[in-house]
Amino acid sequence: MGRVKHFTETMSGTWQKKSESGFERPLPFSFNVTALVEEAVKPLGTVNAALRGTIDAESLAEGSPVTGDLEMSPVENKRVRYRLAFTGDDQRQYFFDGWKSISWLRPISTWTTLPGSIEDEEGNIVGKADLKFDLTTTPKFLKSFGFESRALETRRFDGKKGRLEVWYDTFSDPDTGYGYWLHHEIVSPFEDEPYAHGWIGVFPPNESPIIERFGPKPVKEGSSFDIGEVRVSPSYESVHGAALRVGSAGNIEWNLKVEGGEDPLYTFPKFSWENELLPACQVVPHPSATFSGTIKIDGKDQILKRAKGGAARIYGHGNAKKWAWLHGDLGGGDVVEVVAAVSMRKGLAKIRALPFVQIRIDGKDWPKKPLFAAAKFRATFFEDGFEIKGRLGRKRATIKVDQPKERCLEVAYKDPDGKTATCINCERSDIYVLVERRGRKGWETVKHVQLEGTGHSEIGIRP
Structure with missing residues (x-):
């Protein structure tokens, strides 16, 4: 596109x-x-x-x-x-x-x-x-001039069988400590008709998270996700220039505006997203966005004024065999995004999890070529988190993610081929990010951040 x-x-x-x-x-x-x-x-x-x-x-x-x-x-x-x-x-x-x-x-x-x-x-x-x-x-x-976010927000699904398309938002409200997860999917099975569905997850502090589902519904014509009661409106369709999220599921209703977010963050190479060269790709059109509006839970309004998070997209043939994902707002427009995955494809399933890492500091993204850099990073999975380590040239990074079980939701996924996976998601994870550069006197700190309860992460596993 x-x-x-x-x-x-x-x-x-x-x-x-x-x-x-x-x-x-x-x-x-x-x-x-x-x-x-x-x-x-x-x-x-x-x-x-x-x-x-x-x-x-x-x-x-x-x-x-x-x-x-x-x-x-x-x-x-x-x-x-x-x-x-x-x-x-x-x-x-x-x-x-x-x-x-x-x-x-x-x-x-x-x-x-x-x-x-x-x-x-x-x-x-x-x-x-x-x-x-x-x-x-x-x-x-x-x-107001923009170029790429419209193309990144627009629906890619064109009726092909065996495709999965996702719009998902994860954000944290600094006023209440709540974490939120909005997930919208179009699934096109090989045998059945395409359908649209999704869910909203709410992660209160000191309480168990809750989830409500919407759909499945037939896929409607349009440029984004729309099943009537739940709608994703891209920023270019809004009269205010902001993306909108409107919907209801179970005892939860939401009406949100998504603004800002800096330049898109390409966790996978840009050319692979545009040309479908990999089994699946993820991109973050709005990596440091502000979410505002209302989320009503059991009739009680949660007013969001300055919640921070990311609005991301996935398109491909289905979920990975095993994966880890992280989005962390490091403050001041700085952000970290990680996708480490083992492919389901024959010949690729035996390869270790390749971490695709993007760290934005002061408006500059590192590594510059995430595909080639993936071989330089290592992902280690734990029962309640994961760790990413790697060195590229004169820089190295250590990223640790802790997602306590009591803060997590376990969500069943279903691929277009009918196979299932389990996503263990936490929108109140603790993360540690250390980026260093080698200088004349040894390793010097470029960025060191520890976040408690405001990281967004998940681990995906197969039965």
């Missing part, structure tokens, strides 16, 4: 309603839209994008969802055209059509000025608008 571009823009100003005597007094008008560009950028040609967002027009449509398209043709046609459709407060359909008339002699004024007309569903002009781009919001506008 190629790189997909997206950005969010706000245009604001006024609109005037048309009446028999002319145009009435100006009223506030603005829209905030995210543009999704799926075709190659053509600097001298025309590029089209889909738009979605919200519109606020006093006495017409206040806070209404809006969809439409954007034609970017600043050289070829000397314009950038916006066409938007929305439902008014009177429940009628309306359309905005306007464009920036680009002049390269006056780039600032022409790129920031957007006049347009407003029509009703019968094609009658009901008003006009004059909008501006606020130059003081330029830093926010530039920051």
Whole structure:
């Protein structure tokens, strides 16, 4: 899948309603839209994008969802055209059509000025608008540009038999000490029809964790995971630019917003994710995300304001023969991600567990090539945790994970071929991370972190 571009823009100003005597007094008008560009950028040609967002027009449509398209043709046609459709407060359909008339002699004024007309569903002009781009919001506008997270969030399943696709979120609430695990799966068996299901796990401090399941349900058309009562909405589909998690299972309900998360973290090589070169791959589109919203347990609301964690993805042919996984937020955008696994494939099943390790410190990911580095690391499994050790060049790392039995959930997995596995998951694990660099005076500490009860980890085993 190629790189997909997206950005969010706000245009604001006024609109005037048309009446028999002319145009009435100006009223506030603005829209905030995210543009999704799926075709190659053509600097001298025309590029089209889909738009979605919200519109606020006093006495017409206040806070209404809006969809439409954007034609970017600043050289070829000397314009950038916006066409938007929305439902008014009177429940009628309306359309905005306007464009920036680009002049390269006056780039600032022409790129920031957007006049347009407003029509009703019968094609009658009901008003006009004059909008501006606020130059003081330029830093926010530039920051909204993204490339890869959309492709990483989008569903990959295309109907093939023998496939497993997963969206999963793990996060910790610093205000309550709770850990959470949201797991969504599409399973495509070799013999039966594809189905979608999943679960939510809650890990309270000093109490046994609980789990509630949703599904199985038939797989619906769409760009993500959606079975009606449970939905994963990628960030590019949200009017706020944040990914959404909404659903209910048993006595638990949730409505969450997932924001930020820094650049994607490729635990496995990027090319293997894009081209399905391995039996299964994992990637973390949002490795250091903030989760906010509500989780209702037995009718009691848990309000999340600044829970930290990761939003990850898996796609492949099924689960490993044996595996260990870790996600740890090390603070300040630093993060550690580990997947150590033994493949189910013939010829690979006898190879020891290969640890794929990614440690992000100060915005730099190490090792740079996780596939080649995997041979330099060793994974040791214990009954209640695991340890990863390795050296690559002048750096070495020691990662220890302790997941006490009383903090764990045991969850049964089922692969597309019908074989089963057991996942022992802990969203309140204790982790130890030490990264060192060899200098003139010996080994020097680069990063040393110990986390108690905020690590996210699991061990997978077969019967």
